[in-house]
Amino acid sequence: MTGYYDIVLGAIPLSLLGISGSLTFATDLALSTAVTLGALVAVALIGHAMFVNGPVDAPSLRQDAPATPTDSPTSTPVPDAE
Template sequence: MTRYYDLVLGLIPLALGGIAALLTVFGFTLTTAVLPASFVAVGLIGHAMFVNGPVDDARPAADDGGFQPAD
């Protein structure tokens, strides 16, 4: 089953190469086309890290026998 992070890892090179290739077809030079394509790739990485970041679902229960807060 494909999860969100699998899709992000697949979209990063696809966005970088696809957008750069598309912009070169429209007449931009390759060095100019890579810049907006890289912004999209970095945006995907930023979204995966900060907006929909990985979280640990295993939270300890309140009475798990461990240390208790001192308040």
């Protein structure tokens, strides 16, 4: 099963090499400029994967968290035994 982060990891070198190579050969851009532009796309992919769609853990219930008043069995008033 291919997830989002697997695609990002594959797209980083693909964008760096693919964009750099295509800009160098197709547009006669200098190699240093083409590599810089390819690296900017790779950095944008990394930034998106880290900050926009960052990896998060699923929310879980803490065992040491205090119970809320609605969860506690003693939260309802007990009538006096008279």
